[in-house]
Amino acid sequence: MATTARPSRRQLAAAARPARRSIYVFELPVRIVHWTIVAALIVLTITGFYLYDPFTRGSGMPGQPGFTLAEMRFVHETAGFVFIAAVIFRIYWAFVGNQYVHWRALLPLTKAQRSDLRDTTRFYAYLRRDPPLLNGHNPLAGMAYVLLYLGFIVTIITGLGLFAWVLHVPPWTTLFGWTWSVMSVQTMMLIHFFLMFMYIGFAIHHVYSAVLYDLEERNGELSSMITGYKDDVLEGETPRDDPRRAQA
Amino acid sequence: MFPSGQTLPERLEERGVSRRTFVSFCGVMAATLALPAAYRTKIAEALSSVTRPVLIWRQFQDCAGNSESILRSPHPEVAEIVLETLAWNYHELIMAGSGEQAEAMSTQAVRDLKGKYIAVIEGAIPSGDGYCTIGGRSAVDIARDVVGNAAATLAVGACAWDGGLVQHGPTEGQGVQDVVPGANVVNLGGCPHNSANTVAVLVHYLTFGQMPALDQYNRPLFAYGDLIHDQCERRAYYDAGLFVEAWGDEGHRKGYCLYKMGCKGPAATYNCPNVRWNGGTSWPVEAGHNCIGCASPEFWSTMSPFYGRLPNVEGFGADTTAETLGLAVVGATTVAMAAHGVGKAIHSRTVRAHDSSAPAGPEPPPPGSAPTDTVTDSAPTASGGEPPATGGEPPATGGEPPATGGEPAP
Numbered sequence: 001m002a003t004t005a006r007p008s009r010r011q012l013a014a015a016a017r018p019a020r021r022s023i024y025v026f027e028l029p030v031r032i033v034h035w036t037i038v039a040a041l042i043v044l045t046i047t048g049f050y051l052y053d054p055f056t057r058g059s060g061m062p063g064q065p066g067f068t069l070a071e072m073r074f075v076h077e078t079a080g081f082v083f084i085a086a087v088i089f090r091i092y093w094a095f096v097g098n099q100y101v102h103w104r105a106l107l108p109l110t111k112a113q114r115s116d117l118r119d120t121t122r123f124y125a126y127l128r129r130d131p132p133l134l135n136g137h138n139p140l141a142g143m144a145y146v147l148l149y150l151g152f153i154v155t156i157i158t159g160l161g162l163f164a165w166v167l168h169v170p171p172w173t174t175l176f177g178w179t180w181s182v183m184s185v186q187t188m189m190l191i192h193f194f195l196m197f198m199y200i201g202f203a204i205h206h207v208y209s210a211v212l213y214d215l216e217e218r219n220g221e222l223s224s225m226i227t228g229y230k231d232d233v234l235e236g237e238t239p240r241d242d243p244r245r246a247q248a
Numbered sequence: 249m250f251p252s253g254q255t256l257p258e259r260l261e262e263r264g265v266s267r268r269t270f271v272s273f274c275g276v277m278a279a280t281l282a283l284p285a286a287y288r289t290k291i292a293e294a295l296s297s298v299t300r301p302v303l304i305w306r307q308f309q310d311c312a313g314n315s316e317s318i319l320r321s322p323h324p325e326v327a328e329i330v331l332e333t334l335a336w337n338y339h340e341l342i343m344a345g346s347g348e349q350a351e352a353m354s355t356q357a358v359r360d361l362k363g364k365y366i367a368v369i370e371g372a373i374p375s376g377d378g379y380c381t382i383g384g385r386s387a388v389d390i391a392r393d394v395v396g397n398a399a400a401t402l403a404v405g406a407c408a409w410d411g412g413l414v415q416h417g418p419t420e421g422q423g424v425q426d427v428v429p430g431a432n433v434v435n436l437g438g439c440p441h442n443s444a445n446t447v448a449v450l451v452h453y454l455t456f457g458q459m460p461a462l463d464q465y466n467r468p469l470f471a472y473g474d475l476i477h478d479q480c481e482r483r484a485y486y487d488a489g490l491f492v493e494a495w496g497d498e499g500h501r502k503g504y505c506l507y508k509m510g511c512k513g514p515a516a517t518y519n520c521p522n523v524r525w526n527g528g529t530s531w532p533v534e535a536g537h538n539c540i541g542c543a544s545p546e547f548w549s550t551m552s553p554f555y556g557r558l559p560n561v562e563g564f565g566a567d568t569t570a571e572t573l574g575l576a577v578v579g580a581t582t583v584a585m586a587a588h589g590v591g592k593a594i595h596s597r598t599v600r601a602h603d604s605s606a607p608a609g610p611e612p613p614p615p616g617s618a619p620t621d622t623v624t625d626s627a628p629t630a631s632g633g634e635p636p637a638t639g640g641e642p643p644a645t646g647g648e649p650p651a652t653g654g655e656p657a658p
Contacts, residue, residue: 052557052571054508057489068489124588126595166514168475181464184550185515190558190570197574201581208585212592 020231025100025135026224033090034225040083041203045196047076052193080159087152100136106146108139117143131216133233141209148202151195158192161185256296256333265328270295273329280448280523281460282470294455295333301454302357302365305339306394308387309380309414309421310371314405315341318443320526330447333454334366351383354390358397366450367398372407372414372421379419388427395428400459402434402449404441406547409465412439413548425466434459435466439542444523445471465545471523476513476539479521482506506533510555512541 050072094103108114117139122128161179164172214221219231274291321327338354357365373391374380380387395401403424406412414421425433436446452460460468485505492500492509524531541551561568
């Protein structure tokens with residue numbers, strides 16, 4: 001502690017370079033989808049919680065009967081369909097997007113990805129100081145996103161089941177009436193409601209990890225979801241014996 | 249079947265039920281069945297000309313609430329009409345006969361009128377061993393006999409539909425459709441059934457010779473097709489966001505929406521708000537109590553708790569709600585992230601301090617000191633999996649397990 005804290009070898013190498021090369025990681029559609037989902041989830045959480053527990057009452061004043069809950073429900077349903085569109089588009093983009101957002105990048109399919117998965121876990125477990133060098137998602141995050149999207153699908157199906165229940169007319173009953181046979185409407189509401197807390201928890205973790213990576217890597221992790229660009233952390237590194245890494 | 253060749257209106261006249269009352273009853277039935285008013289005369293004609301079919305009403309594991317419900321028909325004329333239109337040959341609760349002679353009425357109908365009589369089943373059928381025998385025969389045996397040979401069966405009340413309250417009890421009560429699969433059963437759920445609907449189904453059968461349109465649970469759509477919520481007279485308060493917050497508060501006295509008190513109206517279908525009870529006087533929500541969804545499938549389980557918005561989460565104690573559990577998840581995540589952040593800062597600092605005390609580069613670290621991750625990084629680790637020798641632990645974080653001891657995924 002006598003000397004000032006010494007930066008890591010990589011940070012020294014980064015400091016030696018005036019600026020690292022920028023690489024385009026998050027394409028525009030991905031960023032639009034990301035922020036659409038963020039906005040939709042915020043709206044859905046607030047209105048959805050209101051539908052569960054109407055915490056503020058309508059005015060009830062003479063001549064001003066108000067339409068508070070009905071409006072909340074309208075906003076919730078509208079935001080829900082925006083959310084569904086965004087999720088469908090992101091799933092589509094996982095098949096046509098670039099290497100960083102492709103579905104193959106989200107699952108530990110290759111040996112290198114499994115190695116990175118282990119290193120990332122070690123990084124989070126304090127067993128390793130620096131996260132593995134990656135420009136895209138780390139495999140642990142990728143798996144978290146896959147889980148997140150599985151949750152989204154359950155939320156969407158229960159949401160549409162409840163939407164069909166509320167309307168109780170074709171074509172919605174024809175399309176999603178089957179959900180009522182799978183579980184009771186009350187259970188459907190319970191699952192739909194409980195997953196909301198999972199997303200709040202995920203959002204807290206997600207922001208924390210983004211900040212953590214931004215501080216660790218100094219690669220523009222946070223701004224990349226706005227600009228699309230990150231600093232290339234692999235620049236100047238010895239490419240691994242891995243085609244995925246070599247091309248990045 | 250009329251012994252003296254009398255028509256139904258003549259017999260009703262004898263019993264003091266006027267032609268006007270009879271036609272009015274037919275109008276009510278047409279309305280309940282959601283048929284146009286013109287069907288009133290068609291129903292009157294059909295009921296007048298029908299040859300008094302036999303009805304067998306069997307009770308098993310029940311509270312007699314459904315019998316009470318139909319006997320408490322608000323207008324005595326309605327009961328008269330129903331009793332005169334159908335030959336009510338067996339009904340334990342109301343028949344005068346008892347013992348072998350009474351039982352013979354049931355067995356005789358099953359034998360002589362095979363496929364021609366109507367069966368009504370009230371109460372769950374105990375499938376557990378040795379529960380509920382009548383005249384030496386088990387409930388399951390009687391139900392298979394009576395239902396299996398009937399032209400049509402009405403399962404009235406929640407218990408006869410799916411086992412109801414006693415479904416999970418020691419008797420293992422089952423619904424009619426479970427005990428006699430493939431039988432022509434119409435389920436008239438509800439606790440109790442609304443006799444207006446049951447009579448309407450009978451009238452529909454006598455008028456058109458077939459059962460009304462049914463839903464996926466074999467319940468008539470005219471009665472079980474619409475949300476209670478959409479028919480509720482308190483719906484405007486729901487949309488406006490005006491709710492009863494506590495029993496007896498100002499909102500309760502003003503008749504505000506009971507949603508926050510656990511009303512299951514939004515999750516339940518029934519024509520309760522329209523047909524109502526006690527001669528159309530009232531129904532639970534109008535009386536100031538929340539709907540408990542008694543006409544929904546397995547409502548004792550699915551609609552519990554009756555005074556809570558959502559089901560409790562099982563496996564975390566009796567009264568754990570999704571809200572409690574969800575907030576715990578969010579709270580735990582926040583705490584975990586904050587703790588991890590602090591830990592990461594400390595870890596980063598200690599590793600860095602260790603780096604500065606240790607010579608950089610390829611020289612071996614001082615004895616007793618494990619190589620740091622930074623040193624590890626400097627080695628070509630790319631091939632996946634650091635060798636155990638270099639995968640050691642910085643002493644500063646001491647006590648942590650080696651590589652395999654990862655934390656749970658984020």
